Amino acid sequence: MVLAKHISLHIKSVIAVCAVSVLTAAVPACAQDTKEATSTSAGTANLKKNIVGVWGLVSYKVEDKETGKMIDAMGSSPRGRVIFTPDGWVAFNLEGSDRQPAKTDADRAHLMKTLVAYIGRYRVEGNQWVTSVQTAWAPEWVGTEQRRTIEINGDYANVITPWRKMPNWDSGKLSRSIIRFKRIE
Numbered sequence: 001m002v003l004a005k006h007i008s009l010h011i012k013s014v015i016a017v018c019a020v021s022v023l024t025a026a027v028p029a030c031a032q033d034t035k036e037a038t039s040t041s042a043g044t045a046n047l048k049k050n051i052v053g054v055w056g057l058v059s060y061k062v063e064d065k066e067t068g069k070m071i072d073a074m075g076s077s078p079r080g081r082v083i084f085t086p087d088g089w090v091a092f093n094l095e096g097s098d099r100q101p102a103k104t105d106a107d108r109a110h111l112m113k114t115l116v117a118y119i120g121r122y123r124v125e126g127n128q129w130v131t132s133v134q135t136a137w138a139p140e141w142v143g144t145e146q147r148r149t150i151e152i153n154g155d156y157a158n159v160i161t162p163w164r165k166m167p168n169w170d171s172g173k174l175s176r177s178i179i180r181f182k183r184i185e
Helices: 002-051 105-112
Strands: 053-064 079-084 089-095 115-125 128-136 145-153 156-160 174-183
Touching: 002 115, 002 145
Parallel strands: none
Antiparallel strands: 053 079, 053 174, 079 089, 089 115, 115 128, 128 145, 145 156, 156 174
8 A cells, every 4th residue: 555655656746747847848839939929919010000101113023923934014114002091991003104095995905904903901910911802903803802921121112912813914824913112101
């Protein structure tokens, strides 16, 4: 009986030591996860604050996924604005270079290929904003979520879209847009 009690106490001690070891080993990992979550939360909060304002289009490049070729979809001097409001609205109007008034239906069709315009509610997730599109130049975008990765450095924002089939260019192939904006207000 005494031996059984001694073995039982020994087993309990070993279990306690193991539990403390496991918990001690887990604490740094938990602390690291908490640190990363806090860092991500801080990054999200920073982006939420820094994204608000009026941004002017500086450049708009398109990369074909299959070939890696850069497509000059919007020309050498595109123009446009994106406006992010503090209460979560975003409005885009981006136009290609040298657009001229349309005289024919073919001209009007061509103008659609040099335009990106949509409005919706946005939210920030990490280093991305996600727009729930409510109106758009391309009806197939209405009701979708458009995700963009953004990096803001001072007065400039560099934006990359995910790979997707854009209605305007590259004949239904996968491409992504690489866009640069400058803060105006």
